[in-house]
Amino acid sequence: MPILSPKDVMTRVRTLAERSGAAQAETYLEVVHFTEVRVRQREVELVRQSAIQGMGLRVFADRRMGFMYTTDLRSNVLDEIVNRTIVLAGQASPRDENKISEDTSPAALDLDINDDTVLTKGPADLTALARSAEENAFAQDNRVHQTLDARCGVQTNEVHFSNTYIPYLTYRSSACWLSVTAVASVGDQKRTGTFSDRKRIFADLETPERVGRKAATRAVARLGAAAIPSAKMPVIFETEAAGSFLQGLFGAFSGTQVLEQRSFLAGKHGATIASPLVTIVDDATMRRGLGSRPFDGEGVQSRRSVLVDGGVLQHFMQTTVSARRMGVGATGNAARSYDTLPAVGPSNFYIERGDHRLEDLVESTPRGFLVTGLAGFGIDVVSGEFSQQVEGTLIEGGKLTKPVEGVTIGGKLQDMLMGIDGVAGDLEFRSNVSSPSIRFKELTVGGG
Amino acid sequence: MPLDQPISRRAFLGRGALLSAAALGGSLLPNLLLQRDAEGAIMGIGQELRDVLNEETVNRILVESLLRGGDFADVFAEQRFRTSIVLDDGKIDSVTYGYPRGAGVRVVRRSQTGYAFSDEISYGALLDAAHVASSVVENQSRVTPIDVTPRRVAPPFALTLPVPLMAEPGKFDIVRRMDQAARAVDPRIVSVRVEYVDEVRDVLVATSDGGFLIDRQYLLSVSCTPTAVQGAERRLGLGTIGGRVGEDYLARVSPEEVARKAARSAITLLTAGPAPAGAMPVVIGPGWGGVLIHESLGHASEGDGIRRGTSLLTGKLGASVASPLVRVVDDGRWANGRGSAAFDDEGTPSSRTILVEGGGLTSYLLDKQNALALGFRSTGNGRRMSYRERPIPRMTNTYIDRGQDDPASLLSGIVKGFYAAEMGGGSVDTTSGNFNFAVREGYWIENGKITRPVRSAVLIGNSIETMQRIEGVGTDLAVEQTRGTCGKDGQLVPVGVGQPTIRFSSVTVGGTAL
Numbered sequence: 020m021p022i023l024s025p026k027d028v029m030t031r032v033r034t035l036a037e038r039s040g041a042a043q044a045e046t047y048l049e050v051v052h053f054t055e056v057r058v059r060q061r062e063v064e065l066v067r068q069s070a071i072q073g074m075g076l077r078v079f080a081d082r083r084m085g086f087m088y089t090t091d092l093r094s095n096v097l098d099e100i101v102n103r104t105i106v107l108a109g110q111a112s113p114r115d116e117n118k119i120s121e122d123t124s125p126a127a128l129d130l131d132i133n134d135d136t137v138l139t140k141g142p143a144d145l146t147a148l149a150r151s152a153e154e155n156a157f158a159q160d161n162r163v164h165q166t167l168d169a170r171c172g173v174q175t176n177e178v179h180f181s182n183t184y185i186p187y188l189t190y191r192s193s194a195c196w197l198s199v200t201a202v203a204s205v206g207d208q209k210r211t212g213t214f215s216d217r218k219r220i221f222a223d224l225e226t227p228e229r230v231g232r233k234a235a236t237r238a239v240a241r242l243g244a245a246a247i248p249s250a251k252m253p254v255i256f257e258t259e260a261a262g263s264f265l266q267g268l269f270g271a272f273s274g275t276q277v278l279e280q281r282s283f284l285a286g287k288h289g290a291t292i293a294s295p296l297v298t299i300v301d302d303a304t305m306r307r308g309l310g311s312r313p314f315d316g317e318g319v320q321s322r323r324s325v326l327v328d329g330g331v332l333q334h335f336m337q338t339t340v341s342a343r344r345m346g347v348g349a350t351g352n353a354a355r356s357y358d359t360l361p362a363v364g365p366s367n368f369y370i371e372r373g374d375h376r377l378e379d380l381v382e383s384t385p386r387g388f389l390v391t392g393l394a395g396f397g398i399d400v401v402s403g404e405f406s407q408q409v410e411g412t413l414i415e416g417g418k419l420t421k422p423v424e425g426v427t428i429g430g431k432l433q434d435m436l437m438g439i440d441g442v443a444g445d446l447e448f449r450s451n452v453s454s455p456s457i458r459f460k461e462l463t464v465g466g467g
Numbered sequence: 468m469p470l471d472q473p474i475s476r477r478a479f480l481g482r483g484a485l486l487s488a489a490a491l492g493g494s495l496l497p498n499l500l501l502q503r504d505a506e507g508a509i510m511g512i513g514q515e516l517r518d519v520l521n522e523e524t525v526n527r528i529l530v531e532s533l534l535r536g537g538d539f540a541d542v543f544a545e546q547r548f549r550t551s552i553v554l555d556d557g558k559i560d561s562v563t564y565g566y567p568r569g570a571g572v573r574v575v576r577r578s579q580t581g582y583a584f585s586d587e588i589s590y591g592a593l594l595d596a597a598h599v600a601s602s603v604v605e606n607q608s609r610v611t612p613i614d615v616t617p618r619r620v621a622p623p624f625a626l627t628l629p630v631p632l633m634a635e636p637g638k639f640d641i642v643r644r645m646d647q648a649a650r651a652v653d654p655r656i657v658s659v660r661v662e663y664v665d666e667v668r669d670v671l672v673a674t675s676d677g678g679f680l681i682d683r684q685y686l687l688s689v690s691c692t693p694t695a696v697q698g699a700e701r702r703l704g705l706g707t708i709g710g711r712v713g714e715d716y717l718a719r720v721s722p723e724e725v726a727r728k729a730a731r732s733a734i735t736l737l738t739a740g741p742a743p744a745g746a747m748p749v750v751i752g753p754g755w756g757g758v759l760i761h762e763s764l765g766h767a768s769e770g771d772g773i774r775r776g777t778s779l780l781t782g783k784l785g786a787s788v789a790s791p792l793v794r795v796v797d798d799g800r801w802a803n804g805r806g807s808a809a810f811d812d813e814g815t816p817s818s819r820t821i822l823v824e825g826g827g828l829t830s831y832l833l834d835k836q837n838a839l840a841l842g843f844r845s846t847g848n849g850r851r852m853s854y855r856e857r858p859i860p861r862m863t864n865t866y867i868d869r870g871q872d873d874p875a876s877l878l879s880g881i882v883k884g885f886y887a888a889e890m891g892g893g894s895v896d897t898t899s900g901n902f903n904f905a906v907r908e909g910y911w912i913e914n915g916k917i918t919r920p921v922r923s924a925v926l927i928g929n930s931i932e933t934m935q936r937i938e939g940v941g942t943d944l945a946v947e948q949t950r951g952t953c954g955k956d957g958q959l960v961p962v963g964v965g966q967p968t969i970r971f972s973s974v975t976v977g978g979t980a981l
Contacts, residue, residue, distance in 0.1 A: 062578065062579065069855070088563075110559065112559040202777055209779070209898050279660065396893065397891075402701055406924040407903075408925055427978075
């Protein structure tokens with residue numbers, strides 16, 4: 020390995036690029052350390068541990084862009100990569116918007132996204148937590164005597180950034196996770212249930228008791244599930260299902276997708292696209308947020324953007340290039356890794372919590388369907404069609420009654436968003452895309 | 468391409484002209500990009516990997532891996548060279564080269580796995596990885612590996628002039644031709660995105676049972692997605708070309724025709740009505756429709772879920788899992804298939820496995836670890852996304868074999884049903900067997916005829932139940948080699964899927980029309 024520090028590597032590469040004919044250059048280097056342990060049936064099934072390091076170089080020459088990445092940081096390899104990347108740029112088409120923003124370094128933010136205690140957690144510590152979570156799943160219900168596995172892991176991530184106008188930026192972040200997938204059995208029938216938590220700060224992680232017991236409860240709840248007849252009815256997406264829905268919706272808010280007419284929200288800026296109960300936020304500055312970072316993949320200052328305010332579409336999310344093409348300001352939504360070009364991506368992307376309790380939403384639904392999980396690839400943000408395999412519980416007389424699976428839900432995204440008539444207050448962040456539970460006035464359930 | 472077959476300097480230089488401006492002396496980048504061997508030197512496959520990992524050093528690393536015991540260990544090293552070209556809005560938006568490389572060490576004892584890797588391919592880094600990986604084995608006695616010997620595995624098919632080695636102007640040409648062809652179809656095509664990605668992957672596998680294997684794998688994936696707009700309606704088309712193919716393939720397929728077909732599909736869907744909701748007779752078209760078998764029985768047959776007893780196919784060898792009309796094959800040697808290779812990522816020669824014969828389950832898909840635990844031999848299905856991951860049992864090219872029925876006859880007698888012409892992606896829960904896959908282009912079947920187009924919708928089912936509802940299998944088998952990336956446990960690998968036209972008595976469709 021080179022003795023050079025990440026900063027030295029980047030400075031050397033960027034300076035060489037600028038000397039060799041690139042008008043502007045940008046380097047992005049990542050160093051990731053992680054350890055994960057998986058336990059199954061009280062035995063360690065996998066210990067996976069390693070370090071990742073890689074660098075991406077983006078150059079602009081004559082308004083043309085070239086990009087190259089490698090995990091091979093030997094200095095003579097890097098020299099060659101610089102030259103190749105510049106030649107590469109010459110093969111792309113010129114675009115006036117292709118350039119690096121002349122912004123200087125972003126201001127420091129107090130994000131609290133790094134916890135050095137994760138570094139002290141070795142395989143033995145992680146094994147103990149995973150084992151405990153699995154034991155708790157077994158203890159919760161006598162129909163659970165198997166798991167797919169229990170996982171516990173920690174990770175630290177260093178980002179080093181530099182471009183023609185910003186000499187050097189860096190930040191560290193950490194992550195830790197604990198999950199169990201329990202298997203509940205009755206006779207020949209088996210159903211799984213997963214509960215997974217992920218946090219920045221180790222002390223914030225859910226306890227093994229709660230993770231194991233929630234997973235077991237979910238698995239058991241699916242036993243005996245059956246399809247219901249096709250019908251239109253009110254449907255509540257419980258928080259994790261609502262989060263999957265929001266994740267699927269994300270692409271519609273991408274400036275790049277909107278520019279190319281690949282979003283059903285294209286041309287809707289300033290229009291009402293959702294019920295007044297719906298406010299959608301992307302906030303890269305949330306303390307301890309899983310998607311928080313001081314600057315994005317292009318060195319742009321992080322911020323909080325209200326994309327949909329009380330149902331009205333206010334903003335799309337942008338990289339610097341898409342923002343220039345659309346004639347709007349940057350939003351700091353360039354997501355990337357060292358091996359990808361900056362592309363529009365979410366930071367902490369969520370639906371703002373509402374006033375209801377989930378229990379109230381259920382109680383005020385005479386006959387409906389509480390969806391706990393979505394599966395599949397049926398959210399099309401171009402055509403605006405929604406069609407998913409779902410599972411959950413039937414609501415009869417305001418009460419949760421029978422478990423349901425083997426059914427679909429279909430609708431148009433536009434109608435679904437407009438038809439949201441209840442937003443609960445149960446927003447929690449176990450992923451960088453999260454939502455409280457939401458109720459849709461009426462959707463089509465396709466059943467047996 | 469046979470092991471170690473040299474690429475002649477002339478064949479190579481003819482292809483790399485555009486790069487020569489960048490060529491520098493004493494380069495360390497993969498041989499295929501270099502002109503330093505200008506005097507006719509032979510470019511050996513995996514040479515950069517072998518420079519560090521020769522028979523002697525891998526033996527020492529394997530000894531270190533098994534110092535604390537274990538059933539077996541392996542060393543896997545890899546380097547890739549990727550070229551990607553993205554065209555959007557009529558312009559070449561970006562051109563990317565990627566050069567990821569690294570190596571990992573795995574130690575296995577029964578169901579336990581230790582895995583560690585390094586982005587740096589060096590003897591020291593891999594000895595460290597061996598120590599970390601071996602820590603999973605507690606208090607066992609030392610095991611001595613068999614010294615490795617280079618092994619040759621016959622290539623699954625001949626590949627001359629692989630597309631990734633083609634001169635770059637040819638690659639840009641494909642991208643531009645597809646863009647122009649798609650736009651020319653109709654003024655309602657408002658944007659076209661074309662993504663070209665190719666890859667040369669050198670792999671080296673050294674195993675504690677004495678194997679030492681090296682291979683070079685080529686892969687091409689090109690997708691063309693035109694967007695059609697009319698009023699408030701927007702629809703996407705999708706056309707793909709690719710596979711593990713040579714330049715002869717580009718002479719056989721017409722990139723323009725693929726692009727035009729994608730554009731026409733987007734235009735057709737502009738006038739699509741709502742898809743039906745609920746259970747009804749369904750006919751699924753050939754080729755990419757094989758997503759069905761991939762999700763319904765393919766994943767459930769993978770050995771990890773069988774060993775753990777969490778797959779619904781556990782203990783079902785010999786049992787009926789599909790209609791008697793159904794034969795299912797996983798073929799790691801299918802010509803030009805995305806899932807094809809000479810050997811899998813743990814050094815087992817790839818093979819053709821009959822999963823289902825006459826509706827009965829005949830085999831599982833196995834890697835070494837799960838085969839050992841279940842008392843079988845590996846079927847050559849141990850695959851990994853990269854050196855950063857351990858191998859797990861995966862499908863290669865999986866298809867429902869051809870049947871006896873005239874495809875057109877499969878529509879007859881259906882008064883009201885659904886025809887799935889083009890599929891999207893799918894997923895499955897292998898414990899319950901509940902699976903889904905998206906239909907990008909679907910039509911009503913009315914009185915035995917394909918009639919009106921409908922909006923995209925998912926089809927859902929339960930593995931065995933749905934496969935037993937097959938009542939007709941066409942003669943028109945097609946295995947899709949141009950798209951298909953399967954995700955499992957965070958690892959993405961290229962796969963092929965296929966089937967002939969298939970008719971089901973009933974499948975649930977996730978539309979909105981009741």
